[in-house]
Amino acid sequence: MNSAIRAITRIAIIKGHKVTGIKKGFQGLMDGLFVPLDLRDVGDILHRGGTFLQSERSSDFYFPEGQERAIAHLKEASIDHLVIIGGDGSYRGALALFQKGIKTYCLPGTIDNDISFTDYTIGFDTAVNIVVSLINKIRDTSTSHDRTSVIMVMGKGSGNIALHSGIASGADAILLPEVPWCIEEVCHSIKKGYDRGKRHGIIVVAEGAGCGSTIAKEIEKRTQLETRNTNLGHVQRGGSPSAFDRIFASRMGDKVIECIENGIAGVAVGIEQNEITYHSIKDVLNNKPDFNYKLYEIAKNLSQ
Numbered sequence: 209m210n211s212a213i214r215a216i217t218r219i220a221i222i223k224g225h226k227v228t229g230i231k232k233g234f235q236g237l238m239d240g241l242f243v244p245l246d247l248r249d250v251g252d253i254l255h256r257g258g259t260f261l262q263s264e265r266s267s268d269f270y271f272p273e274g275q276e277r278a279i280a281h282l283k284e285a286s287i288d289h290l291v292i293i294g295g296d297g298s299y300r301g302a303l304a305l306f307q308k309g310i311k312t313y314c315l316p317g318t319i320d321n322d323i324s325f326t327d328y329t330i331g332f333d334t335a336v337n338i339v340v341s342l343i344n345k346i347r348d349t350s351t352s353h354d355r356t357s358v359i360m361v362m363g364k365g366s367g368n369i370a371l372h373s374g375i376a377s378g379a380d381a382i383l384l385p386e387v388p389w390c391i392e393e394v395c396h397s398i399k400k401g402y403d404r405g406k407r408h409g410i411i412v413v414a415e416g417a418g419c420g421s422t423i424a425k426e427i428e429k430r431t432q433l434e435t436r437n438t439n440l441g442h443v444q445r446g447g448s449p450s451a452f453d454r455i456f457a458s459r460m461g462d463k464v465i466e467c468i469e470n471g472i473a474g475v476a477v478g479i480e481q482n483e484i485t486y487h488s489i490k491d492v493l494n495n496k497p498d499f500n501y502k503l504y505e506i507a508k509n510l511s512q
């Protein structure tokens with residue numbers, strides 16, 4: 209997210225605009241937590257995870273009173289354009305403001321990669337790379353001990369992190385909220401691996417697909433193979449962003465300024481087939497993001 213903020217700030221200033229950062233998301237907008245941003249204020253943040261402006265969930269913003277408070281602060285500070293980085297909740301907030309006359313622009317920022325009309329969201333590639341590097345370590349100890357490892361990754365409503373990291377880690381099974389699964393099949397897949405001479409089993413479970421420790425116990429009971437569960441947790445949402453995330457976030461920041469310059473508002477920017485594109489926020493919210501079933505099929509075939 210820092211890469212996007214840096215790009216928006218620098219490109220907007222170069223084009224003659226003034227830039228204000230809003231701290232702590234919609235809560236900060238309602239509380240008037242505004243900071244002027246200059247070229248150097250966004251220096252030395254490119255390599256840092258998270259967002260230097262910080263973020264906060266805010267229940268007041270769901271209601272018209274909260275939104276009116278935010279609009280009053282925007283008007284008082286003479287802010288004409290508002291760029292919001294986040295997931296579908298943030299997009300809903302942005303749409304509410306747009307419908308009240310504020311020129312809003314969205315950038316996809318969620319590790320879940322579950323926004324429509326964009327192939328990637330900021331943070332997803334970084335999260336997948338973190339997960340893969342952690343699974344590599346778990347694989348080493350699993351092999352040494354002839355163990356099966358269940359690894360729980362983030363994704364309450366989306367299996368994208370599990371699917372991508374599972375493929376890149378050679379998982380024996382990947383359990384996702386989008387695809388029904390059964391424990392018999394998981395155990396069969398692990399057993400088959402051991403029969404072929406494998407010395408470990410790797411099962412990647414998305415948060416929304418089930419509970420890792422319950423699954424691990426069930427696998428151990430059914431297969432008699434020693435099984436451990438690791439919940440990777442919030443380490444997945446931190447760390448220095450990947451080059452891919454930094455570059456495409458910068459390109460999207462540039463596109464936002466292009467939209468502003470061309471008088472196009474109420475849009476969400478994304479990346480589709482390596483092109484930076486935009487669609488109306490409404491269309492993005494009204495379309496369910498595609499799940500890549502083909503990739504899931506590849507994962508299944510690779511785990512044979």
Ligand SMILES: Nc1ncnc2c1ncn2[C@@H]1O[C@H](COP(=O)(O)OP(=O)(O)O)[C@@H](O)[C@H]1O
Nearest residue numbers: 234265266269270294295296297298300301304
């Ligand atoms: N329907 C909505 N109307 C107005 N604001 C919303 C709406 N949904 C979410 N928001 C605001 O957006 C914030 C972020 O949404 P949330 O779902 O928590 O995260 P994300 O943006 O990652 O999906 C919420 O805390 C709330 O302030």
Ligand SMILES: O=P(O)(O)OC[C@H]1O[C@](O)(COP(=O)(O)O)[C@@H](O)[C@@H]1O
Nearest residue numbers: 295317318319320362363364365415
């Ligand atoms: O425990 P927390 O902080 O509520 O976060 C868990 C949730 O956050 C997510 O990682 C999504 O986070 P972001 O959209 O902020 O990237 C989900 O996959 C997960 O369900």
